[in-house]
Amino acid sequence: MMLETYPMTIGGEVVRNECTLLAKVEDGELMQSSESVRFLILHCSATRRNQDYSVEQLMRDHKKRGFRTIGYHFYIRKDGTITQHRKLLEVGAHCRPYNRCSIGICYEGGLDEHGKPCDTRTEAQTERIIELLYKLHKLFPKAKIVGHHDLPGTTPKACPCLDTHAVFGWIEDL
Template sequence: MNLATATHPTSTLKDRDSTDLIVVHCSATKASADIGVRDITQWHIQRGFDTVGYHFVIRRNGELENGRPEHTMGAHVRGHNANSIGICLAGGVDANNKPENNFTPEQFATLQALLSKLKARYPQARILGHRDLSPDKNGDGKITPNEFIKACPSFDVAQWLKNL
């Protein structure tokens, strides 16, 4: 496991009161981009964040990098940061910047191991993709692709979990 950690002003980060959600994201970068927590930290600071919004980043080679401290509130999904942990997989778009499940077997193996550890620590937490927190516009109780605010993480997390 890579020990790279985001540089963050921990004094400005607030502790999370509960952990009800574990949210899987993608960096919306091409498969050829070898990005990690330091890159995403820079992007997030440029957007006005204190530091990286995710708690964990999984690089293309499967290395796990720590983002903001796990016990703090994230900055990765509006309306749910106070009660969730954010995990970002590097990748997620094709050469034309369209959503694509281009994640490596190493990334999926690391994601599976990390989710197993987090679920043991937070057994009540639901695991889902960022897109699954989109509003249910037609009120049918299901969030369908036409309702997604964004495609992130470019794959169906619930289906992937069922297939494990």
């Protein structure tokens, strides 16, 4: 059973109350308050379904792009392993210009064997995404569940290669 009140554990982070949400992060920037979170944004790693893209590879690639650490808050491997890379209210680096008002979740995959955009979610990933979105939406009830390419003004691309609101929007009504 999932907890719906504080304290709750999300990824590796135990959230005791809103104050702990706003506790200082080491060298990242924080959003203004939990009211800042207007979007829960799903991404894909844009890697082929038959390719492994580890946390280490993701970290290396994001550091190459000049990010301090992985830009997403959460990363979900094909086997459902989930890792957290930013505190919940830490400003991420995943969806300009929405980084100050969103939490970024990325699933490994998004391309078929030939490199074409494709919804490659595994069952394990789908389960983890649902659990995570459910908890995050309880914490941030005003946030909309969207996919990267649903947001106007972002770089046009297929990410996350599925209709996020059609697949996961029901979680907003729980």
